Amino acid sequence: MRDILDLYRKGLIDEDEAQGRIWQCFYERGEEFMIDISRHERLGFPEVIFAEGKSEDQLLQIVERILAKGEIALLSHVSPERQSVLKKALSGNAMESAGRLMVVGAKNTGKSPGTVGIITAGTSDIPYAKECSLILESIGTTVVSCYDAGVAGIHRPYLSLREVKDADVLIVLAGMEGALPTMIASITDRPVIAVPTPVGYGVGGCGVGAFIGMLQTCAPGVLVVNIGNTVGAAAGAVRILRTLAKNRS
Secondary structure, eight states: OHHHHHHHHTTSSOHHHHHHHHHHHHEEEOSSOEEETTHHHHHSSOOEEEOTTOOHHHHHHHHHHHHHTTOOEEEESOOHHHHHHHHHHTTTSOEEEETTEEEESOOOOSOOSOEEEEEESSGGGHHHHHHHHHHHHHTTOEEEEEOOOOTTSTTHHHHHHHHTTTOSEEEEEEOTTOOHHHHHHTSOOSOEEEEEOSOOOGGGGGGHHHHHHHHTOSSTTOEEOOTTOHHHHHHHHHHHHHHHHHHHO
């Protein structure tokens, strides 16, 4: 960007040309999309492509533009059928998937700014936990996990904390009544990000009961994302880790 400003200052390019070039430093534009290519550098967390509602051609164009910039492409809400199509079309690239999430391109092997502990209340929550793990690991974050630690067995939350004792931030996923984040937050001083999952039945099914329960938590300081919002939970954890890393340096 400094080079662009120097050219403008010297009168070698006009204002419109300078503005256009600066714009290109931040965004990669296609006919039907605009990619925030500088987001990872700016925020420490890359742009995530929401696949639902996009055509296969649009997804391929976006992924190819991102890969051409040397970045990894993260796609959320990708159906199994769509994943099969993308894997065939992008077979020359490293790929990994978990649940509805897909990562295309080589993972970041840089130094992790910290460690995220991921805890699930039940086995049914694991697909969502694995989405969180894949997102974080793909950008170089260290992850430790503990599954099936729900409050149906009151001793299990205590055991889960022993397994993630080295974590700086905790992401806790639960369906049903969503009680686990409250329990965890009542016995640890670590930041807790609560993720309600669409696991349950009856009146509170589809994650609504867990979501309301988490919002109504009596454990102060629990941060709650939307139902199944694994991307938001991972991004929140990264923001906390980056701040902790700056304070330590």
